[in-house]
Amino acid sequence: MSRPVSSPVPVFKLYGEGQEWLTPDLLHCETIPKRSRVHHWEIKPHRHADLSQLLYVHAGQAEIEVEGQRRMFREAMVQVVPPLYVHGFRFSEDIEGYVITLAAPLVSELKALLGAAAEVLAAPANFTAGADRAYLNSLVAALQREYNAAQPGRDLALHSLINLLVVWVSRQMIQRHKAGQSQERGRDYLNVFTRLVEARFRQQPSVEALAHATGISVAHLNNVCRDLAGQTALQILHQRLLLEAKRALIYTSMTVSQVSDSLGFTDPAYFSRFFRRMSGVSPRAFRHTGHLPPPLNAGR
Structure with a gap:
């Protein structure tokens, strides 16, 4: 995922689709294979001007680059990517997971609800799922189902599910902070x-x-x-x-x-x-x- 120093970093709404936000919703949810397969399993370095992303990897291998720092993951995890941070991904062909993209108004709403824990959405971070892997997979799969269906109460269900996911991420951040203080x-x-x-x-x-x-x-x-x-x-x-x-x-x-x-x-x-x-x-x-x-x- 290297790039010439002089090359401009593309700015997208959704990767490969320019500057138009393709949905009236304040979030977008899709499987990792849906977009990465057509790009040969590599999402080249790019950034989003006003969008935050949560990448959830359930199975397979993911190489994640954020601001030139690369890490390889072979276990279930969540990656937080705030606006303006240059990031890219390379996945194995057996990858399973989801990419959830949050529009700025929704991020502002979540930050107001989280209070002090809102910092979790302000900087790149990754958290392994550990014993919560089944819970996270069920939660994000339900979010994907609600997103793709036009059921009554869809907007409320989407907000409830994304709230639960962001609360999980914020709790991981708090635990990590406490562990760091303890050490x-x-x-x-x-x-x-x-x-x-x-x-x-x-x-x-x-x-x-x-x-x-x-x-x-x-x-x-x-x-x-x-x-x-x-x-x-x-x-x-x-x-x-x-x-x-x-x-x-x-x-x-x-x-x-x-x-x-x-x-x-x-x-x-x-x-x-x-x-x-x-x-x-x-x-x-x-x-x-x-x-x-x-x-x-x-x-x-």
């Missing part, structure tokens, strides 16, 4: 915890004391450490102790007993058991055969 807070907690470990590891503080100083519970601290560092809080503390023990054994002439004492162990025998459990060898064996990476300024 950011988690990084802050982990940074505080690792600074505490660095400052206090020689005193071998309890995980409870470190969690309290971090400002969270032990369970929360362990969840943060596992999610972001792949280890429990105690494992992080023990790894720091082990690293310092290895450094002392390699770079100093301290005895094993002195190293043990410097790291807050009250019993050299317990230190030796700790070291063997963590490294697989005794402190003395490590001193004779082990090594650490050279300092960063080695050889300068």
Whole structure:
């Protein structure tokens, strides 16, 4: 879907059909194959001046490009494309899904109803269907049926169905935002915890004391450490102790007993058991055969 830099980006109402809006409705709904098949399964980069689109892929493979950024999808998902964003698609021949195009008045109405969640329609985003795949397929298929039929109450039904779809998308956005905030807070907690470990590891503080100083519970601290560092809080503390023990054994002439004492162990025998459990060898064996990476300024 590459294009010469100097080529103008086409502006369409519906892809390939110029600037005329072909329906009195405020939305247009069609299957992905209907339009993409006649274009050899590729919708080249273009943009819409005043239309928003929701692309729902139910099955098959879709390569989606928005503002030069491409992603490949092989699972059910919804792609949001706001007005003016350059976008294009390439589909596999077994693609199943729908393209829903929303006119500006309908988008304004939806934004007013959504309130703070209206940002979901303001920027490109994609959301995997996950466990909601069957629900979304039923919802969008019903929207397509209503769109193609001239039944009583059609306009109300179309508005109700598009409202449900946009609410689903807005909820995904809210969940993603909350997850991002949670991860950011988690990084802050982990940074505080690792600074505490660095400052206090020689005193071998309890995980409870470190969690309290971090400002969270032990369970929360362990969840943060596992999610972001792949280890429990105690494992992080023990790894720091082990690293310092290895450094002392390699770079100093301290005895094993002195190293043990410097790291807050009250019993050299317990230190030796700790070291063997963590490294697989005794402190003395490590001193004779082990090594650490050279300092960063080695050889300068």
